[in-house]
Amino acid sequence: MIDLTIDGIELRVPEGTTILDAARQVGVRIPTLCHHDDLCTAGVCRVCVVEVEGMRNLQASCATPITRSIEVKTNTRTVRNARRHIIDLLLAEHYGDCNTCKRNNNCELQDLATEYGVDFYRFGHPTEPKYVIDRSSPSIVRDMNKCVLCRRCVRACEELQGVGCLTVASRSSRAHVATFANKPLANVVCINCGQCINHCPTGALTEVDQTDEVWAMIDDPTKHVVIQTAPSPRAGIGECFDLEPGTPMTYQLNTALKRVGFDAVFDTNHTADLTIIEEGTELILRLYKALVEKDESVKLPQFTSCSPGWVKYMENFYAGMIDHLSSAKSPQQMFGSLLKTYYAEKRGVDPAEMVVVALMPCTAKKYECNRPEMTSSGFKDVDYGLTTRELARMIKETGIDLPNVPEAPFDDPFGEASGAGVIFGATGGVMEAALRSVIEMVTGHQVEDFYDHANILPVRGIEGARMAEIPITEVGPVPDLIKHLVPDWEWLKGATLKVGVVHGTANAQLVMEDIKAGGPFSECHFIEFMACPGGCLGGGGQPIPTSPEIRAQRAKAIYQIDESCAVRKSHENPVILQLYEEFLTDGPCGHISHHHLHTHYT
Numbered sequence: 001m002i003d004l005t006i007d008g009i010e011l012r013v014p015e016g017t018t019i020l021d022a023a024r025q026v027g028v029r030i031p032t033l034c035h036h037d038d039l040c041t042a043g044v045c046r047v048c049v050v051e052v053e054g055m056r057n058l059q060a061s062c063a064t065p066i067t068r069s070i071e072v073k074t075n076t077r078t079v080r081n082a083r084r085h086i087i088d089l090l091l092a093e094h095y096g097d098c099n100t101c102k103r104n105n106n107c108e109l110q111d112l113a114t115e116y117g118v119d120f121y122r123f124g125h126p127t128e129p130k131y132v133i134d135r136s137s138p139s140i141v142r143d144m145n146k147c148v149l150c151r152r153c154v155r156a157c158e159e160l161q162g163v164g165c166l167t168v169a170s171r172s173s174r175a176h177v178a179t180f181a182n183k184p185l186a187n188v189v190c191i192n193c194g195q196c197i198n199h200c201p202t203g204a205l206t207e208v209d210q211t212d213e214v215w216a217m218i219d220d221p222t223k224h225v226v227i228q229t230a231p232s233p234r235a236g237i238g239e240c241f242d243l244e245p246g247t248p249m250t251y252q253l254n255t256a257l258k259r260v261g262f263d264a265v266f267d268t269n270h271t272a273d274l275t276i277i278e279e280g281t282e283l284i285l286r287l288y289k290a291l292v293e294k295d296e297s298v299k300l301p302q303f304t305s306c307s308p309g310w311v312k313y314m315e316n317f318y319a320g321m322i323d324h325l326s327s328a329k330s331p332q333q334m335f336g337s338l339l340k341t342y343y344a345e346k347r348g349v350d351p352a353e354m355v356v357v358a359l360m361p362c363t364a365k366k367y368e369c370n371r372p373e374m375t376s377s378g379f380k381d382v383d384y385g386l387t388t389r390e391l392a393r394m395i396k397e398t399g400i401d402l403p404n405v406p407e408a409p410f411d412d413p414f415g416e417a418s419g420a421g422v423i424f425g426a427t428g429g430v431m432e433a434a435l436r437s438v439i440e441m442v443t444g445h446q447v448e449d450f451y452d453h454a455n456i457l458p459v460r461g462i463e464g465a466r467m468a469e470i471p472i473t474e475v476g477p478v479p480d481l482i483k484h485l486v487p488d489w490e491w492l493k494g495a496t497l498k499v500g501v502v503h504g505t506a507n508a509q510l511v512m513e514d515i516k517a518g519g520p521f522s523e524c525h526f527i528e529f530m531a532c533p534g535g536c537l538g539g540g541g542q543p544i545p546t547s548p549e550i551r552a553q554r555a556k557a558i559y560q561i562d563e564s565c566a567v568r569k570s571h572e573n574p575v576i577l578q579l580y581e582e583f584l585t586d587g588p589c590g591h592i593s594h595h596h597l598h599t600h601y602t
């Protein structure tokens with residue numbers, strides 16, 4: 001341990017602690033720009049400089065480890081002048097107008113300029129853009145004119161996601177963030193996850209804005225415009241209205257969406273429940289074929305396929321293992337297909353005049369709904385994917401004060417969904433939801449007999465890649481819904497289900513290499529992969545900023561919502577059971593469900 005003082009405050013920290021972290025421990029705020037709690041140290045912007053007694057130059061506090069007893073001053077005239085100088089220099093390169101920027105009032109450069117009293121452009125301000133805006137991606141817009149070269153996008157893409165489609169090219173005044181050979185983003189290995197966006201401090205990276213198109217649909221009286229809301233936005237959207245992270249907004253959001261003008265509001269948690277039934281059935285079929293029939297063509301472990309960034313990652317980097325992916329579509333896409341068929345018929349709406357919008361925490365969902373496979377209803381199943389941020393802008397534009405509107409239920413015929421559906425939004429949630437159903441349907445016991453309150457804690461957590469073993473101690477009467485799937489069920493008795501949970505595609509890369517090398521993950525039967533850190537609640541379309549603490553708060557909200565649900569298991573969701581009776585009449589993984597709810601990735 002090392003003793004030091006920061007602005008006269010005495011403290012003791014472990015050797016190697018950075019000055020920035022030490023200052024935070026005693027409540028001394030040092031401004032930062034290139035630093036992000038999710039990412040490794042870069043130390044490139046120098047906004048966090050401080051004076052250290054005995055050192056001639058100012059030191060970047062984020063990049064200076066404490067190795068001896070020192071005296072630090074964070075707020076001297078020299079320090080303030082240096083920071084102001086740096087901010088002025090950044091502004092001299094930053095082309096754009098705050099008023100027309102998506103990050104207005106949510107921009108770290110703007111905040112710094114305000115904090116340091118910038119009231120004119122000391123070193124000038126660009127009057128012409130230097131770079132062409134890259135609008136090639138279905139998910140992400142790159143405007144390098146607003147880039148401050150902090151490299152947070154580069155680090156997020158490489159460290160969190162293991163994709164590495166961004167880099168810093170050239171040197172000195174020509175340095176810029178570039179893609180491979182400066183190709184458009186759509187033509188490189190980007191997986192559309194948007195982690196670059198929610199780690200960018202400015203408006204250099206933003207989501208493709210589809211709010212105008214959605215407004216046009218809402219304003220068109222010939223259109224029946226419905227919206228489905230994913231699990232995670234309800235745990236995050238409050239942040240756009242100055243609420244604490246993790247303030248659940250489920251039912252206020254329903255009211256706001258109706259006031260915005262949507263004709264009906266549905267809960268994506270329903271098709272998350274449906275995904276569990278379909279994906280769980282597929283797993284049982286794979287296990288039977290591989291373990292009982294010894295069919296070597298069947299691929300295990302089965303991988304979840306609901307995260308489109310993860311699916312794209314597989315397609316880009318592990319195409320040879322694509323058959324491990326579950327054929328089940330994501331809940332977003334299942335819902336789209338059901339809405340333009342089952343719901344359209346029930347409601348007497350022409351599906352050609354129906355517009356399905358999906359509120360998602362994810363930029364890759366914009367890409368997913370444009371995939372050519374996603375038209376099983378005979379139309380584009382989901383027309384628009386809006387991020388949490390876009391929807392928050394629409395709500396604000398309408399003048400609705402989200403935190404203070406009354407609550408409203410979801411619309412029929414999809415009413416309330418299960419708690420298993422909502423936990424899809426947190427890492428480990430899809431696996432927990434699946435296990436709640438598999439354990440109960442196979443053993444004939446209540447899941448609560450094995451796990452308190454049906455909370456399957458072994459699959460929860462924040463480690464990037466984790467495994468759990470779930471013993472199937474007995475086989476009970478299997479419900480009619482899935483009984484016919486295999487000739488007998490006794491082979492499962494005494495089996496141990498090995499499962500994995502992975503979030504962030506950099507962790508996925510480690511697990512995929514482990515599987516290829518025959519490591520521990522290759523023994524899993526089923527693995528949940530989510531592209532983003534923390535799962536969807538940390539998605540690239542969620543409110544900015546993001547951090548481990550913010551994601552933990554959102555996860556807490558999601559588990560609270562789950563605990564408050566009357567039904568917490570997908571197979572007990574009455575709407576799902578009704579769907580199999582009325583529409584998907586040949587059962588899970590039957591021909592009808594295969595047509596509407598499954599696909600094949602390439």
Ligand code: HC1
Pocket residue numbers: 230231232233268269271272306307308330331332333360361362365421424425530535536537539
């Ligand atoms: Fe997700 Fe999903 S949980 S992918 O993480 O399976 O985006 O929230 O909507 O489709 O339900 C995202 C979240 C979301 C789907 C569900």
